[in-house]
Amino acid sequence: MEISDYADTDAVNLEYQNKTFHYRERKEYIEMFDPEEFKDNVGLVVSKLSKYLSDKSIRGINLYEPETLMKKIEAMTILENPEGTKEKLSEIVDLYIKTAIQVHSPGYMGRQFSGVYPLAGVMDFVSSVLSQPASFYEAGQLPIAIEKVMAHEFNKFIGYTGDFEFVTTTGGSLANMTALLAARNHRYPNVWDKGLDGLEGLKPAIAVSESIHYSISRAAGIIGIGENQIVKIPLNERKQICIGKVESTIIEARQRGLDVFCLVGAAGSTSVGAFDNIEELAEIAEKLDLWLHIDAAHGGSVLVSDDHRHKVKGIEKADSFVWDAHKMMFVPAMCTFLFYKKKEYAKGAFRQEASYVFDPNDNIYAMHDSASKNFECTKRPMILHFWTLWAIYGKSIFSDKLEYLFQMTQSAFWVLKDSMDFEAIHEPEANIICFRYKPQNYREDMHDFQLQIRNGIREGGKFFISKVDIDGATALRVVFMNHDINISHFNALLNEIRILGQKILNTKN
């Protein structure tokens, strides 16, 4: 009997020791795999998404009170579809679009999430349906082979001359932790097996930029170093690591008994987008025998820009660095790149055996498995949507957009400098600009004024900006991720701030 004779049978019964197994009843879940149904559903969401992409109106976020939104969802979760399933799907997608941060609107200036290239979203969709994981070659051959090719593409801009390694992983926090593990295990080779309590007196510590992303100090807590062993290096007036203070800070920490083994700098700090001087850091790291890690989650994308690549000069000297493509490469999250200067470093982050996944015979397929180098067992084939854009359009779509956004930020800085009532806190190096509204009738003791402005702007529903603490005080923070924004939008934001700010000041007086 041929398999095909069975394949379309709706009911096959099996008897065994007086037990009968009746199966393949037609059930609702089977209908859900119907390709026509699938096409219909795609049609429904695509017509809504297209309309959403066409909407260039200036809008912030439409924030619901949590209790209200939960009640709404509760009501939708009760399994009653009097209106039919299509109508319910339509209602869900509408609610989703309405409550989302409006990353494709020029009113969105809030954070580093971006309006993705729609084609990258389409390819991510293909990945969702094909359900192809990317940690093992036999299950994810295409993403793994693409990673090998893209490693060399990227290296045209990085400039490694030796045997480097490239790993994709799920988010900047995970990539940072992975790199710090590689650093920890490199310095203390027995820790993986014996634990950190086996160090007997040694107090491992990590030196970081004072403005480093929270995932770094969190990683210190996770990997057993302890957050107290984060040594903070002061910043200069441009909010970069103050190079003159690196060596003295580390030496002082070592004198206090801390075994500083790793130095972490930022290329595009989260707060203001500052780039640390990597060349200088690399020199110090070599001198003091430190692993140099660069968190380029935000700024790594300058690698593809001839205009801005100089900001990460020397990055090939770092032992590891992290770069989020879901930030300034404008692809769906998460899509994070982790680079190591030496291939062997990557293998040091994790060490493990498990027969159902790691083949003991290092055959031609298994030797390309990435599971020994990335944290995840199941990993999305995140390189695929990125590579699709790269293979079809090349680097210019990335560099052109990045250059526009950087220019836009520079021009916003000029506008602030020209305004008597605003204070620009830093000259931007990337697409982030932080500032304060300080009109003549503002007094320095109004501690929550900037925060009130920020929240008031959010409630206004026209713009969405964020806030950040700089030098102990709150500042307004704008991140330009959308090329539809031009200087008129920024001016309009400033005017909103003026109107709102004066209203707040008048209420106080």
Added chain:
Amino acid sequence: MEISDYADTDAVNLEYQNKTFHYRERKEYIEMFDPEEFKDNVGLVVSKLSKYLSDKSIRGINLYEPETLMKKIEAMTILENPEGTKEKLSEIVDLYIKTAIQVHSPGYMGRQFSGVYPLAGVMDFVSSVLSQPASFYEAGQLPIAIEKVMAHEFNKFIGYTGDFEFVTTTGGSLANMTALLAARNHRYPNVWDKGLDGLEGLKPAIAVSESIHYSISRAAGIIGIGENQIVKIPLNERKQICIGKVESTIIEARQRGLDVFCLVGAAGSTSVGAFDNIEELAEIAEKLDLWLHIDAAHGGSVLVSDDHRHKVKGIEKADSFVWDAHKMMFVPAMCTFLFYKKKEYAKGAFRQEASYVFDPNDNIYAMHDSASKNFECTKRPMILHFWTLWAIYGKSIFSDKLEYLFQMTQSAFWVLKDSMDFEAIHEPEANIICFRYKPQNYREDMHDFQLQIRNGIREGGKFFISKVDIDGATALRVVFMNHDINISHFNALLNEIRILGQKILNTKN
């Protein structure tokens, strides 16, 4: 001047201190956001995906030699599109479909990756385009509010009576690590700040099932406990934790100086799908003052099945447990659920401050932020595609499919029991069955025979199965994730194995 007057302007120039900024040139990347282009691209991939979903042919994987595939990709990466961008996109999607594991084919019996509900893929697509993160309420209000509602939906099946907590996170490995961190920090409250080297003599250790997933012992390496401090508890003949040996193993470890603080069981072990007796483990954990964690990444889905829920009886007594919806809830990866018996436990996994994300004022929005409870800073709104199915179809689509697959596995076991030339290694409790081909002319000293069969089947291109080491020897492993599979497909697989196995044996003789 109104914003709208500017918004459509293609070129706005700005002058500042003799520098002029010309911008908004029309560039290729801007065209990429064109909604019509977007619709065209969706049309292209959907027609291919529909065809793929319709294809019920029996097929395994089409494995390329890595070098060959890389050369192919290299050639496609060179930026020449003589055939036009649409043709190149078409070529890419074709290659992707062709090289993917064929999760929607009845030939796919390999691993726990599944053919997803297409509608979940469609909703994941919406998430990719809307680019909405889910760690902070103001940026991800809908997913966060849905999580609150789904927590109570799930609890109908779990049965917590107190103030429990529900967190979504990116993958079972990350969820397991997060739970172990919560356990570590609960027992050693100073470790987060002071590091594990500050324990002065205490040797933290974790007791696990001998067949626990590699992410658990890997987590011990990561969080500073050290892999050597993994204490393995022997299994019974059903490959569950041998309850009679738990207490003695842990007491013996404590006598050796190990401070065992955590006990980890499995609900649906990766190798054979065995369910540990959670009720009994909970009793022992309480007696010995242990944090009980259950890795229910694979088996947690039985919670929604009235027929199989009893397999996780007592799970509400575990301090934490992990459940991957991207396994037997058939939604796109990653979509992992992490539950804590007590709300406060969740806050203990990470502790952190960062002004640009964590609002010092615990306002009505920020109090719902999940970033303090999940590892990720940027997190996909993974609950959305799941909830969409749940809200429209309810639990039956999940339970019906799961019950079919479990029944199917049971019937495969019967077939093996009835076959003189196969050895079933265990009676299945889930949708995983492990066995060996042992015909009369097989000899026990043929160590790589099962592995040869497994690889030969893969090369045959009709079926895809996996392998696992059980009791020191390789076994064949089948995971039924596809409801299109019926017993005839399994019989056909066995016949392929017989033909291949005899060929191998005849070559050897």
